[in-house]
Amino acid sequence: MIYVAIKYRYRPGLQTQEEIKPGEIPTPSRGKIGAIVLFIILMAGILFGLLLGTLNAVSFIEKPPVSEEEALVIEVTGFQWGWRFKYPNGIETVGLAYVPVGKVVIFKVTSDDVFHTFSIPALKVKIDAIPGRVNTAWAQFDFPGNYRVQCYELCGVGHAEMIGEIRAVPEDAFNLWYEANAPK
Ligand SMILES: [Cu+2]
Structure with a gap:
């Protein structure tokens, strides 16, 4: 634009807009x-x-890269002010979720009360949590560690404290935890 502005700037001898008479074709x-x-x-x-x-x-x-059968599906529910996670075998946790490293995890996200946004900033995951509606997001945790979960929709006075954690652990450790905590 700068190049064009300089190259085609007005110079004496050229018609200006004002010099063009009505009916005249420039x-x-x-x-x-x-x-x-x-x-x-x-x-x-x-x-x-x-x-x-x-x-x-x-x-x-x-689109998750694998079907729901091959992935771990976790139901995530936002509420004022925290995150609840529910696993296929019935385990329910609040604020902390375990996931196996290397496996695709599908999050089915909804809300109990107002609009929230479920996010795992380190993995660039962000999806709205809306009451009466289920939104799907997915992630694969390639490295063990603690991943911060944060709400990204201003949802009341506790919004800034609406933090959770996802702990990615080796699959063996995850399976032990998963079996041991299954509701009887
Ligand atoms: Cu929130």
């Missing part, structure tokens, strides 16, 4: 149809490339 002295076509194609190409990249990224984010 002399198309500066138009280059080839350049215009080239730039339209170039711009359309860039936008199309960006569009493809975006669609690709969105489908990666939204």
